[in-house]
Amino acid sequence: MDHLLFLAQERMEWLQVTLHSGSRSFSHSLASVRDGARGFYLESVNAVKNQRLSGELVEKVRGWLMKLKEVLDDFRPSELYNRLWVFLLTEVTRTHMYFGGVCFLFGGIIGITVGMKLRNSVVAPQRMRAVVTNSYRGIEAIGVVEDVVAPRIVQPNQVLVQVKAAGIDYLDIKVAEGYGRVLRRQLNKYNPNTEGEFPVVLGRDCSGIVVAVGKNVSKVEQGNEVWLACPFYHPGTLSEYVVVADDLVAPKPSQLTFEGAAALPYSIMTAWDALVTQGGLGPDSTAGKRILVHAGVSGVGVVAIQLVRAWGGHVTTTVSSRAAPLAHMLGADDVITYDNSNFDKELMLREKYDVILNTVGEVLHESCLKHCVPGGLVVTATSSQLASDSYGYVTGALYSLGMRLRYWFTQAPWLTGGRWGTLEVCGHVLESVAPLVEAGRLQAVVDKAYSAQDAEVAFAHVAKGEQIGRTVVRFSNNPPVRNLGMAFWQDH
Secondary structure, three states, X not given: OHHHHHHHHHHHHHHHHHHHHHXXXXXXXXXXXXXXXXXXXXXXXXXXXXXXXXXXHHHXXXXXXXXXXXXXXXXXXXXXXXXXXXXXXXXXXXXXXHHHXXXXXXXXXXXXXXXXXXXXXXXXXXXXXXXXXXXXXXXXXXXXXXXXXXXXXXXXXXXXXXXXXXXEOHHHHHHHOOOOHXXXXXXXXXXXXXXXXXXXXXXXXXXXXXXXXXXXXXXXXOOOEEEEEOOOOOOOOOEOEEXXXXXHEEEOOOOOOHHHHHOOHHHHHHHHHHHHHHOOOOOOOOOOOEEEEEOOOOHHHHHHHHHHHHOXXXXXXXXXXXXXXXXXXXXXXXXXXXXXXXXXHHHHOOOOEEEEEEOOOHHHHHHHHHOEEEEEEEEEOOOOOOHHHHOOHHHHHHHHHHHHHHHHXXXXXXXXXXXXOOOOOOHHHHHHHHHXXXXXXXXOOEEEEEEHHHHHHHHHHHHOOOOOOEEEEEOOOOOOOOOOOOOOOOOO
């Protein structure tokens, strides 16, 4: 084998010398032609400038063409080809070919392996479609635009997701009215994926496919189907692409369609915060307790009813008469309709409750306290007013300074550091409820699904407050989703 390697090396060195000599001769000839062409060009320009084109210039052109002809005559590719062909026929044996084939095979395997280990550098287009607000004038300022700057991965723990469907939360309307504007304006200064205060991309949750991941991301990979939620100060999910920290993302349960998966995450976060964080409920502490859920067919109510039932609690809910069948299907033990009866009087006839979930707002707070057992809890799922939204010039300046100091001292990137709001949004909550989804004990209720170009109509529908479950916007070319109205949508 060593002898064969020596012969092969010797022949390759001869071939290398031959090719090197020929290439040097050819390069010298081309250099000569190049110099002649350059000189010709300069003289031609000068001649045109001086408005004289004499016979001397014609002779120079003729001489340059003759030199080019000589160079082409001296260069004979066929001679080099013949030498290479003779070498292959007379000097290369079958052993050489086997050896070369094995080397090529192993080299290819190594190259493919290395290539698979490298992170894919696919990024979103430079511009994308998104649902945004360009001012804080409420729902009138919401629109669909086609030229929003697409986000990119700027931190090693970030994930780039191609959005297939995104949910609309009533909080998005509040954001369009200015909710969180001061905090968002300050944080945008540290976010490379935003350019100033506007436009503000709306949307709090979505489902989609991972396009690319940062080098420190291990929980998801390119091509995985995921669902996620993001806090109110984060760039929204109603866009073709979104970049989030990996701790906001979780693998999408296979039982859910993209539309169904987009209808759940932020509602899950809100219900989890109310029931678990505030109410102290959970899989091991809910059995035997009486829970009242107001507005049980809202996005949060749908999730809350199913979680309490899955954990063994007794659920009473208040709904409209047209939504009563759905409330029963979700597992509510007792359903009170508020449009054809006085639900407050109805509640007086029942035992009091250990935990009451108020999804409506301050208007029901006193009523909730009245129907709660001594030592019980009334928890809310509504967003409280942020103090920073009312700060004046001086207080706002101090607030900005405090945030800057916090950023400097913690070195917390925009998408990964700190908790800026009252509701904690994280992917591990989605991972915790995923088994319930897979077992069919937590299911999505989609009221309506709109295409992206009809997002303004979708927001108008949400603003009426008549939706059952969640309204979603589709960013894919999937077949249209039927209007489900009161229907209970179980994804398979």
